[in-house]
Amino acid sequence: MARIIVITSGKGGVGKTTTSAALAMGLAQRGHRTAVIDFDVGLRNLDLIMGCERRVVYDFVNVINGEASLNQALIRDKRCDSLYILPASQTRDKEALTKEGVGKVLEELSQGFDFIVCDSPAGIEHGATMAMYYADDAVVVTNPEVSSVRDSDRMLGILSSKSRRAETNAEPIREFLLLSRYDPARVANGEMLSVEDVQEILSLDLLGVIPESRAVLNASNAGVPVILDGESDAGKAYGDAVARYLGEQVPHRFLTVQKKGFFSRLFGG
Amino acid sequence: MAANPSTTADAPTGAFELKAAAFTLPVIRLLGVDMDAVAEQLGAKVEQAPDFFHNTPVVIDLSGLAAGTGDVEFPLLVGLLRGYGMIPVGVRGGTPAQQAAAEAMELAILGDAFVRRPRPGAPERAAPAPAQPAPKPEARPAAPTFTLVTKPVRSGQRVYAAGGDLSVVAPVSSGAELMADGNIHVYGPLRGRAIAGLKGNTEARIFCQDLQAELVSVAGHYRVSENIPEALKGAPVQIYLDHEVLRIEKF
Numbered sequence: 001m002a003r004i005i006v007i008t009s010g011k012g013g014v015g016k017t018t019t020s021a022a023l024a025m026g027l028a029q030r031g032h033r034t035a036v037i038d039f040d041v042g043l044r045n046l047d048l049i050m051g052c053e054r055r056v057v058y059d060f061v062n063v064i065n066g067e068a069s070l071n072q073a074l075i076r077d078k079r080c081d082s083l084y085i086l087p088a089s090q091t092r093d094k095e096a097l098t099k100e101g102v103g104k105v106l107e108e109l110s111q112g113f114d115f116i117v118c119d120s121p122a123g124i125e126h127g128a129t130m131a132m133y134y135a136d137d138a139v140v141v142t143n144p145e146v147s148s149v150r151d152s153d154r155m156l157g158i159l160s161s162k163s164r165r166a167e168t169n170a171e172p173i174r175e176f177l178l179l180s181r182y183d184p185a186r187v188a189n190g191e192m193l194s195v196e197d198v199q200e201i202l203s204l205d206l207l208g209v210i211p212e213s214r215a216v217l218n219a220s221n222a223g224v225p226v227i228l229d230g231e232s233d234a235g236k237a238y239g240d241a242v243a244r245y246l247g248e249q250v251p252h253r254f255l256t257v258q259k260k261g262f263f264s265r266l267f268g269g
Numbered sequence: 270m271a272a273n274p275s276t277t278a279d280a281p282t283g284a285f286e287l288k289a290a291a292f293t294l295p296v297i298r299l300l301g302v303d304m305d306a307v308a309e310q311l312g313a314k315v316e317q318a319p320d321f322f323h324n325t326p327v328v329i330d331l332s333g334l335a336a337g338t339g340d341v342e343f344p345l346l347v348g349l350l351r352g353y354g355m356i357p358v359g360v361r362g363g364t365p366a367q368q369a370a371a372e373a374m375e376l377a378i379l380g381d382a383f384v385r386r387p388r389p390g391a392p393e394r395a396a397p398a399p400a401q402p403a404p405k406p407e408a409r410p411a412a413p414t415f416t417l418v419t420k421p422v423r424s425g426q427r428v429y430a431a432g433g434d435l436s437v438v439a440p441v442s443s444g445a446e447l448m449a450d451g452n453i454h455v456y457g458p459l460r461g462r463a464i465a466g467l468k469g470n471t472e473a474r475i476f477c478q479d480l481q482a483e484l485v486s487v488a489g490h491y492r493v494s495e496n497i498p499e500a501l502k503g504a505p506v507q508i509y510l511d512h513e514v515l516r517i518e519k520f
Contacts, residue, residue, distance in 0.1 A: 150424050153442045157423030201460075203421055203440055 002035075002110040005117050006135035008159075010151030012122030014143045015180040018216055019238075020119035021049045021225040023139065026242030028083035029227075032114040035074065037105075038088035040121040041096055047087045050077065051223025057237045064101035070108050084113075093188075094127035106134050124158055133174040134164050137245075139207060143181045144193040149201050152177075158203065169203065176207035178241060184257045190234035195255060208241030210234050211254040217225035295322075296361070297350075298330040304339050304345045315353045323354040324432070328379060329371070331363030341367055343374040422447065422461065429467070443483055452476065462486075465508075475508040480517070490515040 006030035007020040017040075022226035026043050037143040053077045058068035062087070062116040070086075077083035081151050086105075106226060109116050114221075120131035132138060132207065160166055166173075179198055186192040195209055215232030216228040219225065227242070233254050240250045283502035315322050327350060331341065341363075350357045360368065368378050368472070416430035418437045424444030430434060435449035438456045445461030447453050453465045455477040463490030466488035473487055480501055484493050488511045497517065505520045 150442075150444060153424040154444065156421070157426040157445075160420065160423070161426070200458075201440075201442065 002113040002116045003136050004110075005115060005137045005139060006120055007117060007139050007141060008120040008128060008132055008155055009122065009141040009148070010124060010128075010155040011143075011148045014141050015124070015216070016141050017045050017049050017119050018220065018226060019139065019141050019180065019210075020046060020117050020179060022227040022235075022238040023043075023114070023242055023245070024076075024083060024117040025080060025225040026238060027115050027117070028077070028080045029244075030045055030242070030246070031082060033112065034115045034117065035084045035086060035109050035113045035165075036117040036119065037086040037109075038119050039097065039127055040119065041088045042090065042093045043121065044088040044090040047075075047085065048120050048223060049220050050225065051084050052077070052085055053223070056087045059087045059089040060105070061092050061096045063105055064096065064098065070105065080159045094121070094125070096132070097127060097130040097221060099133060101129065102130050102262055103134060115198070122136060123148055124154060124221050127156065128155075129162055130172075132159055132163055135159070136165070137171050137176065139176045139178050139245075140177050140202070140204065141180055142198060142202070144179060144183075144187070144198055146193070149193065149198055153202060156204070163225060165260040172196045177202055177204035177243070178207045178210065179210045180210040182254070184255060188257055195252075206252070208237055209252055210237045210241075213263045280460065284446075292326075293302070294326050294328050296328045296330045298333045299341065300333050302341050304342050304349065305347065308349055311349060311353060319354075323376045324356060325354070326356045326358045329357060329360045329362055329376070331367055334363065336364075340370065343370050343376070347376070377423050387507070416449070421457075424461070443481075455479075463508075464491075466510075471510045473509075475509075476506075478505045479503055485515070485517070487515060492517070 005023070007016050007023065009016050020036055024034050028034040036046065036050070037060060038044055039060075040046070055075050058073035060073065062068040063073045064069050074084040074086055077085065088118040106116060118131045118135065119268055121127040124258060140152045142148050156175060159175060162175055165171065177199065179195060182195070185194055187194045195206065199206060211233045213234035214234055215229050215234045216226050219229055226232065226234050230239070237254055240253065243250045271293055271308040288338070301362055301503065310488060329346065331477055334341070347357050356391040357376060360371040361379045363371070372378060378438065381437045386412050400450070414433035416428065416433065416435045418428055418435070419439060421439040422437060422441045422445040428437070430449035430451065434451040434454065435447055436454040436456070437447065440457040441447060441459045441461045441463070442480055443460040446464070447455070447461065448456040448467050449465045450466065450468050450473075452473050453463045453475045455463065458479040460481045462484040463475050463477070463482055464486040465475045465505060469488050471488045475485055475487065480497070482494060482497070484491055485497075485508050487508060492515055501517050501519060506517050507520065508515065508517050
């Protein structure tokens with residue numbers, strides 16, 4: 001049986017899709033058979049971030065409606081054999097996702113995969129609740145600013161009351177905090193909430209802190225999950241987050257301002 | 270200061286206001302007049318969920334009785350219901366004779382579709398349970414005297430402790446709402462709203478270890494964050510009513 005992980009946030013633009021792509025790739029690179037599903041029906045993005053937008057034939061909604069089989073719709077990643085992408089439909093809306101349909105697809109995927117990563121749309125409406133309903137684990141992506149923190153908090157409340165695990169009184173969803181776009185310099189100046197501030201408000205296990213990085217936008221534009229950019233701080237931070245998710249003890253990095261040496265200043269490293 | 274945050278009942282003129290309100294009440298639909306059988310079935314039902322029936326107003330529905338089934342022994346039935354903690358408030362349907370017998374027991378005669386003559390003393394029913402952070406059955410407002418929440422109360426969640434106290438041993442986020450008919454205790458930062466004495470109990474108090482609340486209220490007397498002195502923020506306090514004035518006192 002696969003473990004179903006939802007990447008969610010409430011607020012938009014905080015890095016859900018970047019995180020979904022990175023975590024899915026990270027898990028797959030470690031040999032776990034992983035599927036990543038785009039739940040953002042109508043605003044399909046995951047295929048771009050994964051760099052498979054030109055190979056999309058069938059999508060998630062086709063599978064739910066029985067117009068295509070799961071094998072027809074799943075796109076195998078060219079860089080990693082253990083990773084498959086199930087793209088969203090761009091021409092439909094979120095109402096095309098039904099609880100039964102989603103449940104059936106996840107059930108079928110569970111037979112052949114170790115992890116299923118669900119990339120949730122923003123908001124707390126139908127699309128987002130469908131993405132999180134069947135989850136076993138939730139990664140709440142939060143930016144260090146008050147509106148994002150409050151929206152994450154709201155989403156955590158929904159996770160604990162409207163998921164299948166909550167409705168069946170099963171063991172609750174495991175919730176993790178992933179702080180993204182973290183800028184230690186701005187935190188030091190008091191312009192941004194610190195890791196401690198966010199953790200105090202959300203009281204969650206910290207899965208990772210992703211520093212604000214130019215590598216993220218570059219990777220998105222190139223259609224390469226940023227975790228594959230092993231040189232970048234964001235790529236390394238996502239690597240650490242995957243390790244922590246799998247139960248390894250890894251110290252947090254990139255929490256303090258990196259002193260730049262003379263040469264790196266000179267060469268813009 | 271003396272306004273209720275939800276109703277804004279300021280500038281009182283006269284001793285009372287006359288208002289109409291609709292309540293959802295459990296209905297006991299009699300299918301026979303054998304009070305022994307009723308007693309037996311009722312006992313079994315109450316055993317399943319004793320808290321559910323405690324202090325609950327009920328309506329007796331006579332429309333299920335076949336014509337000519339004989340008299341309903343209202344004194345026996347009312348005694349039975351009261352014995353199980355229920356408060357029989359009225360009857361619905363039935364023959365004029367049955368209704369007269371019910372009226373003799375001070376039961377209201379209720380219309381078929383709506384409450385025509387609500388008894389002034391009939392207690393208000395609890396609002397339907399708001400979203401619970403802990404989806405455990407024991408945390409539901411069916412347990413009327415004490416509610417314990419062990420998980421963080423998140424923004425947008427509401428917890429209502431009907432008929433009693435509410436204790437939270439976790440943080441309460443801003444945008445969350447705690448309500449209790451009795452006291453509220455928060456062992457963690459209180460950043461949301463806390464409304465104690467929801468049904469007007471002026472003796473209710475709010476106790477918290479770390480006051481950062483958006484709003485605190487006791488029996489309709491409230492204060493918003495802006496009106497809470499800086500010196501009290503982040504401090505362990507108790508909040509209570511002292512002659513119609515809401516006091517926030519540091520421990």
